[in-house]
Amino acid sequence: MRRIFATFRIALRALRRNKLRTLLTMLGMIIGVAAVISAIGIGNGAKAQVEAQIAGLGQNVVSVFPGSTTAGGMRGGWGSMSTLTPEEAKAIEAEVPGVVAVSSEVRERQQVMANGLNWNTQILGESPDYLSVRAWGLESGEMFTEADVNSAAKVAVIGKTIVDQLYSGADPVGETIRIRNMPFKIVGVLTPKGVNFFGQDQDDVVIVPYTSAMRRVARRQYLSAILIQAAAPDEMPRIQDDVTGLLQQRRPGRDPDFIVRNQLELAEAATATSKTMTWLVGAIASISLVVGGIGIMNIMLVSVTERTREIGIRMAVGARGRDILLQFLTEAVTLSILGGVIGIITGFVISHFISTKTSWPSLISPTSVVIAFVFSAAVGIFFGFYPARKASRLDPIDALRYE
Amino acid sequence: METQPVIELDDIQKVYHTGEVDVHAVRGVSLKVMPGEFVAVMGASGSGKSTLMNTLGCLDRPTQGRYLLDGIDVSRLDRDELADIRNQKIGFVFQGFNLLSRTSAIENVELPMFYTHRKISGHEQRERALKALDLVGLAARADHHPNQLSGGQQQRVAIARALVNEPALLLADEPTGNLDSQTSIEIMGVFQKLNDQGMTVVMVTHELDIAQYTKRTIVMRDGKVLTDTPVTNRLKAEVELEKLRDAQKSVQLS
Numbered sequence: 001m002r003r004i005f006a007t008f009r010i011a012l013r014a015l016r017r018n019k020l021r022t023l024l025t026m027l028g029m030i031i032g033v034a035a036v037i038s039a040i041g042i043g044n045g046a047k048a049q050v051e052a053q054i055a056g057l058g059q060n061v062v063s064v065f066p067g068s069t070t071a072g073g074m075r076g077g078w079g080s081m082s083t084l085t086p087e088e089a090k091a092i093e094a095e096v097p098g099v100v101a102v103s104s105e106v107r108e109r110q111q112v113m114a115n116g117l118n119w120n121t122q123i124l125g126e127s128p129d130y131l132s133v134r135a136w137g138l139e140s141g142e143m144f145t146e147a148d149v150n151s152a153a154k155v156a157v158i159g160k161t162i163v164d165q166l167y168s169g170a171d172p173v174g175e176t177i178r179i180r181n182m183p184f185k186i187v188g189v190l191t192p193k194g195v196n197f198f199g200q201d202q203d204d205v206v207i208v209p210y211t212s213a214m215r216r217v218a219r220r221q222y223l224s225a226i227l228i229q230a231a232a233p234d235e236m237p238r239i240q241d242d243v244t245g246l247l248q249q250r251r252p253g254r255d256p257d258f259i260v261r262n263q264l265e266l267a268e269a270a271t272a273t274s275k276t277m278t279w280l281v282g283a284i285a286s287i288s289l290v291v292g293g294i295g296i297m298n299i300m301l302v303s304v305t306e307r308t309r310e311i312g313i314r315m316a317v318g319a320r321g322r323d324i325l326l327q328f329l330t331e332a333v334t335l336s337i338l339g340g341v342i343g344i345i346t347g348f349v350i351s352h353f354i355s356t357k358t359s360w361p362s363l364i365s366p367t368s369v370v371i372a373f374v375f376s377a378a379v380g381i382f383f384g385f386y387p388a389r390k391a392s393r394l395d396p397i398d399a400l401r402y403e
Numbered sequence: 404m405e406t407q408p409v410i411e412l413d414d415i416q417k418v419y420h421t422g423e424v425d426v427h428a429v430r431g432v433s434l435k436v437m438p439g440e441f442v443a444v445m446g447a448s449g450s451g452k453s454t455l456m457n458t459l460g461c462l463d464r465p466t467q468g469r470y471l472l473d474g475i476d477v478s479r480l481d482r483d484e485l486a487d488i489r490n491q492k493i494g495f496v497f498q499g500f501n502l503l504s505r506t507s508a509i510e511n512v513e514l515p516m517f518y519t520h521r522k523i524s525g526h527e528q529r530e531r532a533l534k535a536l537d538l539v540g541l542a543a544r545a546d547h548h549p550n551q552l553s554g555g556q557q558q559r560v561a562i563a564r565a566l567v568n569e570p571a572l573l574l575a576d577e578p579t580g581n582l583d584s585q586t587s588i589e590i591m592g593v594f595q596k597l598n599d600q601g602m603t604v605v606m607v608t609h610e611l612d613i614a615q616y617t618k619r620t621i622v623m624r625d626g627k628v629l630t631d632t633p634v635t636n637r638l639k640a641e642v643e644l645e646k647l648r649d650a651q652k653s654v655q656l657s
Contacts (some may be wrong), residue, residue, distance in 0.1 A: 318489045400497070
């Protein structure tokens with residue numbers, strides 16, 4: 001142990017002797033490791049942000065949208081068809097196992113008014129289960145009930161943006177909001193959710209019972225979507241199949257005029273991008289580590305040549321080949337680890353700097369630090385071995401005579 | 404009890420296979436060196452004395468013949484075993500001093516102990532190194548670096564390094580080759596003192612007057628021992644130094 005420590009001390013002394021050379025050699029490692037650490041940090045931060053936003057869409061949600069219409073050769077796109085009914089939503093809830101909550105959804109943009117102010121916003125007709133499906137909470141008041149749905153009551157739960165626009169931020173529970181000039185009583189205010197994955201303000205919304213939305217606001221018989229919450233993430237694909245089967249069964253002999261999506265697909269698409277980025281960064285980083293390693297190898301070869309006489313002296317007084325090998329290997333590893341550690345610190349600083357200058361969060365995991373450290377040590381061993389072995393195989397007589 | 408020779412060479416031959424012609428550097432040398440001897444090996448360049456020294460120093464193996472060092476047959480040992488023998492049995496002193504630069508005198512002296520397999524505590528290492536430096540009269544300069552020392556002082560550090568592991572044999576390769584005449588005599592004084600204390604010294608030199616300080620002279624030619632004679636009218640370093648000082652004084656007085 002003392003021996004290893006002494007060898008390490010000799011290595012440090014040798015590196016101190018050529019400070020500029022040592023620094024330049026380490027630079028390759030420093031840049032490589034710093035790039036890895038900061039890029040992975042920012043990548044992880046972005047991934048965490050995306051995951052949080054996807055989780056904000058709801059928990060384990062399977063959605064059903066109506067199919068597309070074609071009128072006079074013009075195809076309307078998903079959702080343009082009017083086929084989904086509240087009865088189908090009820091059937092799904094009753095017949096598909098593993099379903100925790102179902103919400104029938106009606107979407108409509110309307111002008112809303114209160115306190116002499118007006119505002120164009122998204123009106124959502126939903127079931128009381130909607131908040132559970134979207135994993136959404138209430139800041140004040142409460143959600144409307146099943147009874148309100150059955151009676152198509154004129155009650156509403158509003159988002160924070162509406163509170164700010166029409167009530168100047170004051171608690172509006174108990175107040176009245178007019179939708180299509182009909183008074184709706186505000187029973188609750190949603191907790192702010194912020195901007196979603198697609199850049200939309202999720203708090204710019206008024207939620208009413210879907211029956212009220214169908215009869216009083218949108219005045220139509222069909223739903224914009226059915227949102228289904230699964231009990232567990234791994235049940236989502238099965239529920240997706242079951243719902244497809246059930247809805248197809250209710251449309252005998254017709255082509256499917258609906259589409260069933262599950263949240264995992266969205267999450268996968270989003271994480272696929274960040275996975276590609278991680279691989280790309282990893283590839284670039286490993287190239288720079290290899291370049292850094294070659295730099296170390298180069299300088300170690302120079303060092304061995306320069307210190308041939310020293311090697312000869314050490315051998316003359318009894319150093320075995322192994323002792324010389326260990327000495328130069330220690331030097332190379334010290335060089336690369338030192339570079340690695342400085343690189344890790346630099347990476348920290350860079351990612352911190354970037355995340356404060358931009359709004360990208362950065363998340364440096366201990367794993368990436370450990371991996372960077374182990375990798376830099378491995379680079380030192382790999383690229384230091386050849387020069388060290390060359391040194392250890394010198395003939396003592398030739399080495400002593402070397403000028 | 405019969406005393407064992409420190410060196411026992413039995414028909415040592417060394418052939419270098421370089422290029423097309425084989426070079427017979429040493430062609431059958433047999434000799435014995437007993438403990439407490441002080442031997443000078445002399446000869447023109449190409450006489451095989453350097454090759455013989457490398458063999459004696461266990462830096463190289465003979466092509467043929469047997470070499471017993473302190474009773475151990477070292478002629479068939481591998482590289483690592485030879486390294487251990489060099490560490491334990493032999494102290495080297497070179498013409499060019501061969502100290503590690505930018506390393507203090509005491510650390511240079513401690514160097515052989517770094518490669519000793521038996522564990523020596525840091526404290527003991529320092530103590531032994533200081534003792535060796537004291538023996539060559541340089542204890543006061545233990546923390547000086549080689550570039551702060553004169554040639555003679557550097558050679559003393561090298562001698563201290565050679566002594567630190569208490570070897571059976573002190574080998575010196577042209578130890579005075581880079582020194583002026585007065586310093587040369589001083590260094591020979593150090594060797595004589597060590598030899599008086601019982602150390603066996605074998606030295607290569609081409610200077611006849613330096614060889615006069617030893618007890619036995621071996622002259623080599625064409626890879627063979629030409630003459631092997633005891634030194635008559637041996638010089639004493641102290642006396643010679645005294646004479647030199649008187650001479651210098653008289654020059655200054657006149």
